[in-house]
Amino acid sequence: MAAVGERSAREPSPLVSAKALVKRFGEFEAVRGIDVEVVKGEAFGFLGPNGAGKSSAMRMVGCVSPRSDGDLRVLDMDPQVDGPSIRARLGVVPQEDNLDTELSIRQNLQVYGRYFGLSRAHVRAKATELMEFAQLTERADDEVDTLSGGMKRRLTIARSLVNDPDLLLLDEPTTGLDPQARHLLWDRLFRLKQLGVTLLITTHYMDEAEQLCDRLVIMDNGRIVAEGSPPELIACYSSREVLELRFAPGESGDVASTVDGLADRVEVLPDRVLLYTENGEAALSATHARGVRPLSCLVRRSTLEDVFLRLTGRTLVD
Amino acid sequence: MWYRRYWRSNLYSSGLQPLLFLAAMGLGFGSQVEPGPDTGGVDYLHFVAPTLLVSGAMMIAVFESTWKVASGFQWQRQYVAVISTPITPGQVFGGELMWVGMRLLLSAVVYGVVAGALGAWLGPGALLVVLVGVLTGLACAAPIMALSATVRNPSNAFSALLRFVVMPVMLFSGTFFPISYIPVPARMLAWISPLWHGNELARAAALGGGEWLPLAGHGAFLVVLLLGGGLLARSRFYRRLVV
Numbered sequence: 001m002a003a004v005g006e007r008s009a010r011e012p013s014p015l016v017s018a019k020a021l022v023k024r025f026g027e028f029e030a031v032r033g034i035d036v037e038v039v040k041g042e043a044f045g046f047l048g049p050n051g052a053g054k055s056s057a058m059r060m061v062g063c064v065s066p067r068s069d070g071d072l073r074v075l076d077m078d079p080q081v082d083g084p085s086i087r088a089r090l091g092v093v094p095q096e097d098n099l100d101t102e103l104s105i106r107q108n109l110q111v112y113g114r115y116f117g118l119s120r121a122h123v124r125a126k127a128t129e130l131m132e133f134a135q136l137t138e139r140a141d142d143e144v145d146t147l148s149g150g151m152k153r154r155l156t157i158a159r160s161l162v163n164d165p166d167l168l169l170l171d172e173p174t175t176g177l178d179p180q181a182r183h184l185l186w187d188r189l190f191r192l193k194q195l196g197v198t199l200l201i202t203t204h205y206m207d208e209a210e211q212l213c214d215r216l217v218i219m220d221n222g223r224i225v226a227e228g229s230p231p232e233l234i235a236c237y238s239s240r241e242v243l244e245l246r247f248a249p250g251e252s253g254d255v256a257s258t259v260d261g262l263a264d265r266v267e268v269l270p271d272r273v274l275l276y277t278e279n280g281e282a283a284l285s286a287t288h289a290r291g292v293r294p295l296s297c298l299v300r301r302s303t304l305e306d307v308f309l310r311l312t313g314r315t316l317v318d
Numbered sequence: 319m320w321y322r323r324y325w326r327s328n329l330y331s332s333g334l335q336p337l338l339f340l341a342a343m344g345l346g347f348g349s350q351v352e353p354g355p356d357t358g359g360v361d362y363l364h365f366v367a368p369t370l371l372v373s374g375a376m377m378i379a380v381f382e383s384t385w386k387v388a389s390g391f392q393w394q395r396q397y398v399a400v401i402s403t404p405i406t407p408g409q410v411f412g413g414e415l416m417w418v419g420m421r422l423l424l425s426a427v428v429y430g431v432v433a434g435a436l437g438a439w440l441g442p443g444a445l446l447v448v449l450v451g452v453l454t455g456l457a458c459a460a461p462i463m464a465l466s467a468t469v470r471n472p473s474n475a476f477s478a479l480l481r482f483v484v485m486p487v488m489l490f491s492g493t494f495f496p497i498s499y500i501p502v503p504a505r506m507l508a509w510i511s512p513l514w515h516g517n518e519l520a521r522a523a524a525l526g527g528g529e530w531l532p533l534a535g536h537g538a539f540l541v542v543l544l545l546g547g548g549l550l551a552r553s554r555f556y557r558r559l560v561v
Contacts, residue, residue: 098395
């Protein structure tokens with residue numbers, strides 16, 4: 001594990017603290033010893049391909065899945081001992097919506113609030129406030145079944161806030177939503193962050209992680225392979241810019257030797273050659289000078305996606 | 319919440335269905351049955367009124383603890399949502415069982431009142447029959463909930479349950495006629511059927527008679543089934559929800 005940019009000023013007690021945390025399902029190890037600390041007020045991301053162990057880690061933090069090994073403290077309590085007291089202060093947005101589809105939006109919020117032991121009057125006021133927040137006021141008395149995917153997701157997030165949680169766990173909050181719905185959700189999550197709510201997010205969308213997370217870990221195969229803020233990770237694992245040269249399928253291989261030495265790192269794909277470099281334009285002129293004639297070329301800034309693909313590989317994991 | 323919306327259709331299946339049975343069997347079919355030693359010397363209406371309440375209770379218990387419970391785990395997944403709150407899986411099970419108990423009590427009372435208007439009760443023992451109905455229903459619900467919390471493919475399990483367990487139990491547990499009329503091997507099945515134990519208790523409560531010891535045995539059977547099934551279901555809820 002490579003830690004980038006140790007934070008100098010640590011708060012006395014982090015909201016989540018995991019040491020050598022392990023989750024096994026029978027023989028299979030989903031989480032293989034991770035160390036994580038989440039401090040108050042930050043947005044922390046678990047990034048990784050499908051099956052990396054993000055959700056398993058999240059469920060352990062959410063106190064609905066006992067750890068198999070290692071140490072875990074949430075809100076300075078032990079999930080195995082104080083599960084209910086911890087859950088009382090958590091908000092959980094699961095990967096799959098599990099709203100009560102036969103109830104109205106308002107009823108979903110009110111009933112869920114009652115599970116936290118909140119008074120009827122309190123949850124009534126809270127439901128109104130949350131529907132406003134999630135832009136669902138006009139649909140207040142409609143059944144959940146009639147909502148679009150984005151609305152259901154917003155309702156699930158609103159529901160997770162019914163107990164004014166100290167820590168909000170979001171498991172792939174925008175998977176399957178259209179761009180409009182995603183941006184609206186991000187906007188809502190930003191607001192929460194500004195209100196001081198600590199966010200713990202899993203995602204495999206790089207743009208989401210760059211938008212929302214102050215700090216993140218990249219997980220692969222149950223382990224943490226990198227940790228830091230998005231800019232730190234890009235600086236450490238990628239270059240400032242990327243030059244993409246596109247070729248007809250099969251021709252890219254011949255170019256590899258020609259462009260050798262023009263960039264910090266060269267990646268050859270079947271239809272493209274990627275040059276990771278500090279200055280994309282300069283690299284482009286240099287390749288032209290060497291007589292390389294691609295079908296098209298593109299200079300862009302390096303993104304988390306480049307970091308992600310470098311660390312977790314391009315092979316499809318299922 | 320849920321009930322507020324569906325009480326009409328529910329009232330039919332839980333309260334009115336057994337009453338229709340009572341009208342058809344007790345008043346219609348019963349008019350052809352002579353009171354005799356097998357009916358304890360009373361009219362057929364009085365003979366089947368208590369047991370129809372108990373078998374109705376069993377049917378409610380079956381429906382409330384099959385699809386609805388399985389759905390909480392894998393279709394609607396409300397249980398998954400609920401255990402993210404301070405509520406524990408054990409409390410989820412306790413709540414569901416209490417809900418079944420309330421449903422049983424409500425429909426038993428409705429049945430009791432209407433049956434009373436039809437003249438189906440001979441005395442205040444009817445109040446005890448209501449309690450016997452609730453107890454029998456709960457004793458059926460607890461182990462069925464354990465099943466619902468365990469099976470991954472409920473459709474098959476539930477149709478098998480209905481065809482091979484609930485139907486025969488319904489017919490051969492002394493609801494419509496004493497089990498002494500069925501062959502001994504089948505009668506042994508009745509002995510392990512909660513409905514038969516409930517029926518015996520209910521009939522004794524409504525019509526009087528019956529010896530103290532066998533009645534205590536019937537009651538003990540139901541209580542043991544409720545407690546054993548309840549403990550099993552509780553642990554199944556934990557195993558299914560906490561992984």
